[in-house]
Amino acid sequence: MTDTDIYGVLPEALWSQPEIDLSGIAEFDGVEAIQRVRLPASITYDYIPGLAQTRFLRGLAQKKILGERSAQSGDVYVPPRGMSPAEGLPTSEQVELPHKGSVASFCVVHIGFGTNAPPTPFCSALVLLDGASVSVYGPIQEIPYDQVRIGMRVEPVWVDDDQLAPSFESIKWWRPIDEPDVPAESLKGHM
């Protein structure tokens, strides 16, 4: 098969397995070629979130969003990893962030992956919480997907109190609040 032939049958041929040619090996004459072996393997790990992420996850179980501030730059990171990556130094101060933010970017999902994906189409977005320097990720609901826009004000929708857990899944989704949009310029550097 020449390259032209391959391009001619795109896209099906793009990921196909070429025929294996064993004709040069006499011993393989008439032997069925093995094209695939399945060797399943799995390893189980404990997850160690670390000091900062443990604080963050435990905060979620109490309906709190805890960021951490760099003493050098003043930047507030959420979710925190314990470090200010720009300085390479530990974040020094825990900051409880308000439950309000602005959409910094979004996309409309037409093919949902994963078991927890909302019915399609839906909006997934980056939300810059007020006072934070980086955005958090989450779906936007309770508004038609084609009305979501950058700068739109949103708030988290939490699971019922008895379902709260040290997990980001404690926030079900984000929804609009009745506040004027912020100008996109105010999100520069965080988009």
Next chain:
Amino acid sequence: MTAATSASFQRAPRDVAIVSVAQSRHERAIVDRNEVELIQPVIQQALEQVGVQKGEIDFTCSGSSDYLAGQAFSFVMTLDAVGAWPPIAESHVEMDGAWALYEAWVKIQSGHADTALIYSYGKSSPGDLPHVLSRQLDPYYYQPLWPDAVALAGIQARQMLDAGKITPERMAEIAFVSREAARTNPNAQLQGSAPVAELLAADYLSDPLRRHDCAPISDGGVAVVLAAGDRAKRWADRPAWIRGIDHRIDSHNFGARDLTVAPSAALAAANAGVAFDKVDVAELHAPFTPQHQLLVDALGLGDDVSVNPSGGALAANPMMAAGLIRLGEVANRIMSGEVDRGVAHATSGHLLQQNLVAVLEGA
């Protein structure tokens, strides 16, 4: 016993030295901190010891493996510890940090950098290490059988016993001496040992290996600063100059190897110039006692050499870091003026498959 010939040794064009070393306290399981929280204070200490500001490091290189803690791209997350903004020149090896140091050394030799930060870390506690290590084997013939690392080392030990290259008594003595030496190593995980007779009375872990023959499973990390020429002299009163460094590899198919020798270690030692002068101290990366003896033989180390005064990997064995720690332990002894010339060895893979040897000197 060494196959060492010195024909291939060439002095490198640039003088490069280790000028700073920092380590974590190695523990069986660090359960509060994640990897970046583990390594950041170590990196910070290594930089502060030589008064280096962010931006004065030309090249950063790390060694780690996502398989250990089961964290995909964990090395990208640990870059949070180095202040990679504005963007820095950075690289990573899925190997022990000793190979990250080698990459940095080559970068400096090539003239593309004068200074380098090298760090490596391993958190083995989240997984089942002896089985996790089976994932670095041949994926078709060995991996599906899940051979554990201790059992493989037992096969090597059996060959060495059968060949008369070691005895159970000598194995126990190596364990005893290493862990007693570690009493003066504040970072060691195991400090002190039961007497040899008591060790020999213990049950087998994987016959012929007893528990004392095996390195502990450790969480920990290390950071090293390299500098060339005058910069090294400014940053350290007595830099530990890397006078020779080489790494070599034996077949990954250990069924095709004589496991009682390590030709790649001997060749790396010859190319690093180990035999050119008296060796005061040697730090060997031997996670199992028979491998300690094998390396002493392969590197041609005489009875007058102080071997593993830190306790070696038998006292603390953070994966991906224990080899770079050997370079750090030798460098510290040179920088302090305690010794003039030392040899550091690092290994990677199963059964001493890959070996790196460096010669460090105070002058």
